[in-house]
Structures are given as structure tokens and as C-alpha cells.
Amino acid sequence: MACFDTISFLTDYGTTDEFVGVVHSVIRQVAPDVRVIDISHHVPAHDVRAGGLTLARSAQYLAPGVVLAVVDPGVATSRRAVAIEVGDGASVLVGPDNGLLAPAVSMVGGATRAVELTNLDYQLPAPGPTFAGRDIFGPAAAHLCNGVDLLELGAEVDVNGLMPGMIPITRVEDGAVVAEVLWTDGFGNLQLNVDPVEIEDFGPRVELRFDGKVRTGVRHTTYADVPTGEIGLVVDSYGLVSIAANRTSAADELRIGTGDEVVLAAIGDEPARAGTITPVTLQEKP
Amino acid sequence: MACFDTISFLTDYGTTDEFVGVVHSVIRQVAPDVRVIDISHHVPAHDVRAGGLTLARSAQYLAPGVVLAVVDPGVATSRRAVAIEVGDGASVLVGPDNGLLAPAVSMVGGATRAVELTNLDYQLPAPGPTFAGRDIFGPAAAHLCNGVDLLELGAEVDVNGLMPGMIPITRVEDGAVVAEVLWTDGFGNLQLNVDPVEIEDFGPRVELRFDGKVRTGVRHTTYADVPTGEIGLVVDSYGLVSIAANRTSAADELRIGTGDEVVLAAIGDEPARAGTITPVTLQEKP
Amino acid sequence: MACFDTISFLTDYGTTDEFVGVVHSVIRQVAPDVRVIDISHHVPAHDVRAGGLTLARSAQYLAPGVVLAVVDPGVATSRRAVAIEVGDGASVLVGPDNGLLAPAVSMVGGATRAVELTNLDYQLPAPGPTFAGRDIFGPAAAHLCNGVDLLELGAEVDVNGLMPGMIPITRVEDGAVVAEVLWTDGFGNLQLNVDPVEIEDFGPRVELRFDGKVRTGVRHTTYADVPTGEIGLVVDSYGLVSIAANRTSAADELRIGTGDEVVLAAIGDEPARAGTITPVTLQEKP
Secondary structure (H helix, E strand, O other), X not given: OOOOOEEEXXXXXXXXXXXXXXXXXXXXXXXXXXXXXEEEOXXXXXXXXXXXXXXXXXXXXXXXXXXXXXXXXXXXXXXXXXXXXXXXXXXXXXXXXXXXXXXXXXXOOOEEEEEEOOOHHHOOOOOOOOOHHHHHHHHHHHHHHOOOOHHHOOOEOOHHHOOOOOOOOXXXXXXXEEEEEEEEOOOOOEEEOOOHHHHHHHXXXXXEEEOOEEEEEEEEOOHHHOOOOOEEEEEOOOOOEEEEEOOEOHHHHXXXXXXXXXXXXXXXXXXXXXXOOOOOOOOOOO | OOOOOEEEEEEOOOOOOOXXXXXXXXXXXXXXXXXXXXXXXXXXXXXXXXXXXXXXXXXXXXXXXEEEEEOOOOOOOOOOEEXXXXXXXXXXXXXXXXXXXXXXXXXXXXXXXXXXXXXXXXXXXXXXXXXXXXXXXXXXXXXXXXXXXXXXXXXXXXXXXXXXXXXXXXXXXXXXXXXXXXXXXXXXXXEEOOOHHXXXXXXXXXXXEEOOEEEEEEEEOOHHHOOOOOEEEEEOOOOOEEEEEOOEOHHHHHOOOXXXXXXXXXXXXXXXXXXXXXXXXXXXXX | OOOOOEEEEEEOOOOOOOHHHHHHHHHHHHOOOOEEEEEEOOOOOOOHHHHHHHHHHHHOOXXXXXXXXXXXXXXXXXXXXXXXXXXXXXXXXXXXXXXXOHHHHHHOOOEEEEEEOOOHHHOOOOOOOOOHHHHHHHHHHHHXXXXXOHHHOOOEOOHHHOOOOOOOOOEEXXXXXXXXXXXXXXXXXXXXXXXXXXXXXXXXXXXXXXXXXXXXXXXXXXXXHOOOOOEEEEEOOOOOEEEEEOOEOHHHHHOOOOOOEEEEEEOOOOHHHHOOOOOOOOOOOO
């Protein structure tokens, strides 16, 4: 019988409404001694990919136990509510089966078992069908902490049938790395889906192409090393390449954000541009 | 001697300033083992009605114990600071006597006893008169958890003399239900003060009149069932009728919000409009 | 061997990203029984002074234990990571040595010992150099709670060599008090660096000069006592003079904010203006 003492909790509920507090209250009554740690409740509304990436970034640092994650634009439709066991029971992730949990599940080694949350004995009766965090997911997380067996919560489902996550991967074109902004953090740093080894051959200065513009990114070890006015490339605290400016927002500076494409290339390495004689004019958006 | 182990905490303090953390710290020192669950601290500043409705929506889900609520535009004036017992001691609500607590008190069966928080032995000495959450309400909540008797906190007051809450009720005019938006949630759904039975006779398509416009709302079971571009009427997770759009904000779409009037009627049921021959032109705001 | 059971936690991380939750998770795994109380995570990005003032306002109300504070524009540069003991071990403040901790340290009597956090045994291995809260400061706070000796965390440093904080003090010019807005709270009240005794001689009505304008501030005991349309001067809950408007934002009303200068003087006391015959015209910004 597994017993967990921590629930890590992520949603797109925001904290203006009472949703988060109500789920905490429901958990408190089912499993009084469990600690609930809020990871974030400010995932952009309905943004399953952003929520999945946030969980994946957090995954290796979370306390073993239950991960309760709800970003659920299809609430109360045919999308399944699931609990996914990882590490042969080391932790369980609870949430909608819409790809939200998939990146984190991958990060920690993949699913070992999963169930659909169909057993009404472990749910709250709902006055309406739309608050699954309160009525289905929260209670499931709390009951798991109390030692209720995973298979008690509902019918087992094939882990290979779970909705996969969609994490963009880079591709190489003409020697350049075509990347994407995975995440714009609160400081305006732009995390790319780029491992430092992918740009090792480009040297300390890297050409950045985005939104019709070309800029030079300079590799630095820390954000504070980036001189004012320069665009830095820093390996961030997750081990990925990020675009950064010193004490200001690179996102505001470059006017790009999550989901935008960025091409990284060796300086002067682009055949087409090598033959031109006019200098590149940076077209700033109005 | 009642002992409580949970304080449910709601304010309009926001979380940018240290107010919420300081109240948590004060409680921690008076009653170290109590769990404090934050319901919301983003009630609009001084909006007693919004705070009261948030508490009322939460009430039935809160852990038994103390509810600490502070939305208090009249802080340090003649408005009383009170503790209101409900359920013959099952829980106690602590806050200003300005109507904030009243809807939640009603939801759980009404007040059984109440005191004004006048006993300085259970308050912090204040360098200024304006932070009642830290100096008066927070300590009162914590001492109640420690088993201090309600009547120790101050003089008993008549529960019938407590400030009532003001929850708008619908009225019927010419067969139409004149309603009001009680709450715009973070997803832009518009909760009305309308029980589903009130619009049962209108059928699946209901005329909505607001702000000089007329739209058709279509009843659906879930938010995700609402087709793109359509205005849905969904019974929300609190059992009330709400206006919703699929994966977008109905509030932004219709340009209405909390406190605005919405009239619900049977389609084609309005006598005045039946005689007109020109179609209704929707006047969009610029 | 000191053992602490509470960590008071302040950052400029915001709560949109997972940073705060990840630090909570790291602490949970090192010191499972410690309570972490969030003071604020919405200090303006990189604003060391604002963070330091927030801590100083909170200091006397915090539970004894560890204060974990991270506002750290120079992360991973030569600025030191430190732990500062106060009250001969009553509490320890952990964070960057950039002046952030200094005002709070002063408030509680000054530092008794300090170390630089150099011992890697009490840090997490980092995939990148930039998340010191997760990898250095959070673990240090948790290990201190577990009873690890301060001197185990790194080399002792001279407490007189710690970076001082910069709190502006008032000056008197021609009998007027030249002050500064220390803090604009979420309600729009403007806290000045002015002790009530400094303006005692000015009487109940005080001339306020700021941004080329002159207004009269009227002293009141509570915010709610300020009549609509009037500018009030209220001793706030920290014992400092603040500019306030009743149920509205004084900051919006006067169009000033944190860091702006405000001169307080006796009405009609300014020599230059005494000789003029034209009335002061208030120039409103467009």
C-alpha cells in the first residue's frame, strides 16, 4: 500500500478565483496530513503545452508523491480523467489525459500503470459538471495519499494509449539549427529547445534569425555577464540554451515569445547572405 | 473547548505586498500547528460583495474550522470586528461586520453566536491603526484554534444585529427573467444569479438581452460542448446558470461583467419586438 | 545545535513560473517538517531595494527561524551567497550579499555571525548556473532548519564587510521635510520615510509639494476618515506617515509612486511663495 505525504499542484485556475483554495480544502478534508505544494496556477488558460512544459521543467525537483495537474479545456467531454503511475509506484500523476502529463511522465522514466478515474466512490457529488479539480482530480490525489490503491480509482488503461505530449524538436537546415521558444519566463528570458551541444560548433558568437530580423547572440555563462545592449545566449538552470538580456527582458527587446521560431547559425555562414553587398537592415515592428 | 486545526483565509490584500505573509506569520506564532489555506487574496480592493460571494461559493467545501476574511474598506472606523459562530461551534467566521461574512454564514445555516472582538489580550499592539488582519483578526482566528472560548474574545452581540449581505435576486418581468452577473471567473465565464429551474420553460435556446444588445444563448452541458462562435448557457460547478464561450472569454466576447444586468427570455417572446418588422441590429461598442 | 521549524520566503520570482514551487519542493525533501511561509514573490524584478524594504516591514512579525530571500540581479557573479545570523542564533537570513537582507538585519539588532555559502555538500548540483534559489539558497535554508551549524555551510565572513542596505532618510530644508515615497502598496497608499514626530509642528494640515504641484494633506487617524476628494495623511500600520485617499488609490490620484520625492511643509510657510500674489495653479499631467 503506497502512502504519499506530498501533492504537487499545478493548474491554469489563476489565484483570483477561489478554485485553488477550494481544491486545497477538499484535499485537507480527505487527507489532513498531506502537504500540498503549489507549483503554479498561472499556466495560460487552456494552454496544455505550456502546462506540460512547466511540469517537465519541475519534475526532477518535485517531492515524491502525487502530482495533481489540471489544464483542461475539454473538461467533462470524452477526454479521460486519469492517474498515471511512474517509477513502479514512486509517484502518481493525476489529471486529464490530454497530453498535459506526458512530458513529465517521460522525464521520470515513463508510465508503469494507469487508470481512468471512473470510480464515483472516490469523487465528490457535483452540482454541475465543470469543476473536475474539486470533484474528481483533487479527491483522487488525496485518496492516493491515504493509501487507496491505484486500481481502486477506476479501470486500468493501456499506458501506450495515453495521449502523448507535443514537445517540438529542433531540425538542421543548411547547417543552421531551426529552434523554437519553449518558454518565456517572468524575467523575459527566452528558453529555446536547444541543447548547448547543438550550437557548440558555432563558437562564442551566434547568428540569430527571427521574425525577419538578424541579430548576434553572444554566449555567456551568466545573465549578469551579458553587457547592456547585447543579446546573450546563456545555458539556463535547466540546461537549455536561452536568449537573455542583462536586467531587462529579452522578450520585450526582441519582440518574440513562446512558440516563435528562432534560427541559430554560424556568423556569416548563410550562403545567400554571403553574396549580398547591402548590409542587413533591421526592420523593427512599428 | 473547541479546537480547530484549519484556517481558511480570504482577503483583498493582493500578494504583491507582504500583508498575507505577515498574517500567516502571526498565526504561526500563536497557533503553530494550524494549517492556513488561502482561498483568495485577489478580491477586488474594498469589494465587500465580491468577497462575500467568493466565500459563499467556497463555504460548503471549506474544512471545518475558522474562516478568516478581510475585505474592510471601513477598517478602524466604527464598523465592528466580529467572530461569528455557525453550526453550534462547528466553525467560526472572523472578520469585519460589514456584510462580508453574511452570505457564507447563511449558506451554512446561520449564526448561532457572535462576539465583537474587543478583548485586547487577544490582539497585537499596533504601531498604527490600519492593519486589522495582522493585529486583530489574525490573532483572533489563531486563538480560537488554540481553544480560546468565543466569549473570551469580546462582548457577545445579537446575531440578528449583524450586517446582512446583499445578494441580488432575479425578478420576472413580462415572462422574462431579469438577472445579474454575480461573478466573472478567470476564464471569462459569467455566472448569473439564476437557478436552472428559472429558465426551464424557455427551452434549449434562450434570448439574452444586455447593454442594448440581443443574443441567443444555447444551453449545453459542458463548456467544451459550446461550438465556436456560439454563446453557451452552462450550469456551472456551483449549480447556477453561466454564460460561456468555448475556450475563450464570454466576458470579452459580450463586453459585460460582474454587476451587469442580463435579461433571459423565451425566443420571440417579447411583445414589443414581435410587432417590429426590422431585424434587430446588434450595436457593437467601438 | 539550532533547529528551526519555519522558513519565511521572499523573492522576485513571480508565481507564473514554477520557480517558487520548485524551491518549496527542494526544501520539502531536505527538511520535510519545516513550514514555509511565503511573504511575497512579487517584488519587482531585480529591485533589491524594494525587496529589502518589504523584508524590513515584515521582520518584527516573522516567526523565528530562517528567512530565505532572493532578489538577485547579480546571480552567479562575484556577489557572495551568504547566511547571516541575528540575535545570537535566534534567526538566520539566507540570500545574496547585495544589500537585500541588510534592512531586516538592522531591524532585528544586527548580524552576530555570517558565512559565505561555499560548501558544495549543502548545495544541489546545477545543470546551469542561474537558479541559486533552487540550488544554493533553498538547500542552505533547509539544512539550517535541520540543525546543520552555520559554520558548516561555508567560510565565516566579517559581518562588517556585508553589503549595507540603502534606506533613504529625510532632510530638512528651510523648515520643510524633504521625503521620499518608500512604498506604494496594493491599495495605492504612499508610505513616506517620515516618522510622525517629524511633521508634528506642521499641525493638522500639511503642504505637500511633488512633481511641480502643491496639494494640502490633512492628517487623519484612519483611511476611512479621509473625506472623498481630500488627500489624507495617515500613520500607517508600520508607524510611518502615508499619503492616502479614501477607497481609492492616492498613487493614481497624485500620479506619483515609489522613489518619488515629496516635500512636507507647514501651510503658507514657504518664503518664496509667501511673496507671490498669484494663486498656485495645479498643473495636471495630460
